[in-house]
Amino acid sequence: MSSTASTLSNLHHDSLYDKLRPIAEARMMLKQIGIDPFGTAMENILSPTEAIINGQHTILVGTNNYLGLTFDADALAAAHETLDALGTGTTGSRMANGSFTLHRRLEMDFAAFYGVRDCILFSTGYLANLGVLSALGSAQDVIVLDADCHASIYDGCKLGGAEVIRFRHNDPEDLDKRLRRLKSRARNAVIVVEGLYSMLGDVAPLAEIVAVKQRYGSCLVVDEAHSLGIYGATGRGVAQAQQCEDGVDFTVGTFSKSLGATGGFCVSQREELDLIRYASRPYIFTASPVPSVVASTRVTLQKLAAGKHLRANLFARAEQLHQGLLALGYQPAADVSPVIAINIKGRLNALNFWNKLLAAGAYCNLVLPPATPSGDPLLRISLSAAHNAEQIDAVLQMFADLYPDYAQACASASA
């Protein structure tokens, strides 16, 4: 008996572990068909866009490495130097022994980059949302969030205990309606949206959302995790691109996409930001970011700010792949962006398609409901400034070869 089958048979009804049964069943199904999109191991990383997977050279089109800076020579050198100078970890929270001058320097770098008063670093982007939202939204407060917000945003709201209301995805009119219903409570409501939504690759109508926010005097938090480095003249994100940064109270972001590392931050012009440090359990009770990571991020932040050429290449590749897929008959879920999502009807169809694409030599993400906003499985592609036109042509050829599978999935769904 396989370990999964054994685990499944050991899950007795009414036991503590009974709630894990649906997960065990889903894993069993994946084992039976021999496809595991959630446990793919990269055996070797050759470059920001290539890896060895299952012994095979593979083009990576699902890494969120938008600017391709993970092997930047200057960032590597800074990380190596700091690793030797300051060690492998801080072994403590920022509130205790884990605050190095280097952390404060990166905070000042982010504040200067955004042209705001201050910044707080967090150990991951997930913790940045947890830390900021749990501190802003306590039990007597209300948070109004876009329905498609990331799980870290929902979890941050839950940690703080605020009342949570959703508005329809990217719909400022629905946001307006929700705030109107709150009456006098709207003035202290916290609105939370993202810049670029990570699943479908669609961009928030942020200028319109800011206009609604200003009508009610609410507070606006924007998560630019996937838009940092991609949108705006200097890469500050969608708020910069839509020229509405003054209407954003708190901007949250991550090092783990365009900055090529792991960590999170929040910047704000508001002086209350510094107080959030002392009210944020995910800040207080987590070891601070690793020094070598802070050092490499200081370098990649500079490269990001000066990375107009990187953004130009990223969007050229996004346009190439988006138009190429359309020409083949695929239907991307949103307009051109560095995230391209394609709905595939039926779990088995999606699993098979993803697996055939990997076997052909391209790795992308597979996302299954309920993690998808559309309710259908989706193939999620993310591009990098480090991709070249030949790699995108090669990926398009793989999609061309697999088109009959896609067409069959569409046909079986409409039958």
Next chain:
Amino acid sequence: MPTPSRESLLENIIAQLKQIKPDAGSLSADTDLVSDLGLDSVQVLEMCTDLEDDLDLSIPVNRLGEVRTAGQLADLLQQLLNEAD
């Protein structure tokens, strides 16, 4: 506008559930949204968005945590409508 009765709220909920699960058979106040109908969290929230429009109210996500059945959802809606008055 008078507050709808629990019965009419329940009828509305059952109508929404039948749209999501046309083959579900007979539905009642005791129908469990997850264990009987197999709805996932996103489907429950999407259904709530439609109910919110019909009733011109917002359902706090954190108050949905204790809702298991169609009848419990009707009770929550009635409570929220009374609070809004």
